[in-house]
Amino acid sequence: MTQATTRRSIAAVFVPSAPAWRGATNIMAGLVLASLASLTPGAGVAGVFPASPASPAPSLAPSPAPTLELPSLDGGIAGLAALRGRPVLVHFFATWCEPCREELGGLSRLAATRDASAPDGGLAVLAVDVGEVKLRLRRFLDREFAGRPPAFPILLDEDRAVSRAWNVSVLPASLLLDSAHAIRLTADGPVDWDDPAARRVLDALTAPATAPATDPSAAATLARGLPPLID
Amino acid sequence: MTSRRDFLKCGAALAAATALPAHAFAQAGTAGAGSAGAIFAPSPGKWRQFEVVTALRVAPAEGKAGPAQAWVPLPSYSAADWFKPGENRWSTNAASATVVTDPHYGSQMLHLVWAPGEAAPAVEITSTFATRDRATDLTKPGSVAALSAQERALFLKATDLIPTDGIVKATADRITAGKTSDLEKSRAIYEWVVENTYRNAATRGCGSGDIAALLTSGNLGGKCADLNALFVGLNRAAGIPARDLYGIRVAPSAFGYKSLGANSPTISKAQHCRAEVWLDGFGWVATDPADVRKVVLEEPPGKNAMDDAKVVAARTALFGAWEGNWLAYNDGHDIALPGSSGPKLGFLMYPQAEVASLRHDCLDPDAFTYTIKASEIAV
Known part of the structure; x- marks a missing residue:
């Protein structure tokens, strides 16, 4: 069989009219959502998923982040507790999810450039691989990030207990926590972390002298949300 | 990509x-x-009989060949009107091979444990059934x-x-x-x-x-x-x-x-x-x-x-x-793998294995590695 034949068969079978990966706000249909509705300032996790009638109504008040403590790819247990006092970007992903893979590079660049010497320690990035075994993740990183591992720790939520506790129902999902570890912003779908707009949002969240909830300009920046990654 | x-x-x-x-x-x-x-x-209508052969070679993980163990689902469901599991037989170089039954659903698996020094852990399981x-x-x-x-x-x-x-x-x-x-x-x-x-x-x-x-x-x-x-x-x-x-x-x-x-x-x-x-x-x-x-x-x-x-x-x-x-x-859920410190499985449909407590990716049979072959056998 020729390569061309193979590609044709792929096009016939694997270009669905429906979204191309499970659960994600996707490029074809979902990025409108990702750029508007699913970037929910101050809403907390529950407000992002209004589908359930049992869900509480979206609240503008920051909501405390659930516990996060998981085995780390590098061994041992890691989580939010060690990052007390620092703003944190918690990012849920899986290696099978194509938009997740596309987003990881930008996320790594972001983690590498945030100023760890800032008074509050700077933004910490914590990634959580959902529902996969360590060997698969290692193999993926060896293949996709050879020689330049992501500049953030990766935790393993193998049985999905943590992602369920965080109400994560689409991948990728990013949650921005302030230094008190209250959820200030949630993004479903991939974010363009290289976009200056994303950096402005992070600055608004992490600026030590301002409290975004009360500072109108910071709150307005947060309200604009994070820019979606459009490939 | x-x-x-x-x-x-x-x-x-x-x-x-x-x-x-x-x-x-x-x-x-x-x-x-x-x-x-x-x-x-x-x-x-007519009953058909099949033989399924699951061949497993537990690949080294991160340079370690062992200690290795594996859990392979066995046909353990039966229904008089459409499904009759037959016999399971296996050959292996494992130190132990035990049929384990889940206490809640009766789901069965073959649990294999290889000696720490075993360089090429392997098993071949043949299961027959009629349906x-x-x-x-x-x-x-x-x-x-x-x-x-x-x-x-x-x-x-x-x-x-x-x-x-x-x-x-x-x-x-x-x-x-x-x-x-x-x-x-x-x-x-x-x-x-x-x-x-x-x-x-x-x-x-x-x-x-x-x-x-x-x-x-x-x-x-x-x-x-x-x-x-x-x-x-x-x-x-x-x-x-x-x-x-x-x-x-x-x-x-x-x-x-x-x-x-x-x-x-x-x-x-x-x-x-x-x-x-x-x-x-x-x-x-x-x-x-x-x-x-x-x-x-x-x-x-x-x-x-x-x-x-x-x-x-x-x-x-x-x-x-x-x-x-x-x-x-089987019809089981939330299946614990005996001898594993890893999480329970939502369901047991794929062979599972661990090397040095690292669980293999069961959805990647080529890296794992396993093959499953089926053939219809004459009654």
Whole structure:
């Protein structure tokens, strides 16, 4: 069989009219959502998923982040507790999810450039691989990030207990926590972390002298949300 | 890009299937014009006997060959009218090989433990079973013995990935509003799943089966472990006993549906789960809404309309019937692997292995490594 034949068969079978990966706000249909509705300032996790009638109504008040403590790819247990006092970007992903893979590079660049010497320690990035075994993740990183591992720790939520506790129902999902570890912003779908707009949002969240909830300009920046990654 | 490589691999596998002898797909050969006369009508008839050989070589993980252990599902489901597991035999260089039975569901697995110094842990398991088509005439209730209270409770119960409250209950209530009998309710759930979900080719393996996340996301794409688990969860939430059966396709479809059969003797990636619902007067009834969505997406020429004759035929049949070209391993959930410190499995459908306490990726048979082959044996 020729390569061309193979590609044709792929096009016939694997270009669905429906979204191309499970659960994600996707490029074809979902990025409108990702750029508007699913970037929910101050809403907390529950407000992002209004589908359930049992869900509480979206609240503008920051909501405390659930516990996060998981085995780390590098061994041992890691989580939010060690990052007390620092703003944190918690990012849920899986290696099978194509938009997740596309987003990881930008996320790594972001983690590498945030100023760890800032008074509050700077933004910490914590990634959580959902529902996969360590060997698969290692193999993926060896293949996709050879020689330049992501500049953030990766935790393993193998049985999905943590992602369920965080109400994560689409991948990728990013949650921005302030230094008190209250959820200030949630993004479903991939974010363009290289976009200056994303950096402005992070600055608004992490600026030590301002409290975004009360500072109108910071709150307005947060309200604009994070820019979606459009490939 | 990884996705391209993955897609290429999938594309190649599908293309290879099309190279099978024409006689195996007499009806599929007429797809297109011929689909107007599509037939998909399983009915209980001749029993067929199959032999499935699972060959496992536990690959080293991160440079370590051991200590290794593995857990391989064995056919442990039986139903007098359509599925009879036979014998399991194995050859292995493991220090121990023990048949372990899950205490809740009776799911069986072969648990193998190799000596720490074993350089090439391997096992070959041969399982035989007999099966045939199933069909229930849902217009003619009979006198079926009632489901025991214990079984009713077990198959109404929530599992880790199949909650029966919250969004699952709310969705089930919406779907079954105004319906009175269990048959009406379950059929409404079946039609709803068929209408509102889709098969997502990018889903790994058969999906995770996390149905609350599926409903909450509002994006109802997945594969059999998602879509049929959704059907099961919605039924349970509506008070109707239901269960997933986890298994693997072993033979082509006799009705010419390429998407509903194993089209090669090597079935390492042909895992498939189906669902049963308990309806008083009928007993356990065969259903498979996920396979309707598979026909929609994959049956040549692909991306078929809902009113395509092949889709309509499958949709009509797969609430009440299915084809006997499939092995049922078990109906278990939340399965703990003895001797492992890793998490429980949502279901046991793939071989599992660990090396130096690192669990292999069961959805990657080529790296793991395992092969599963099926053949029909003469009675």
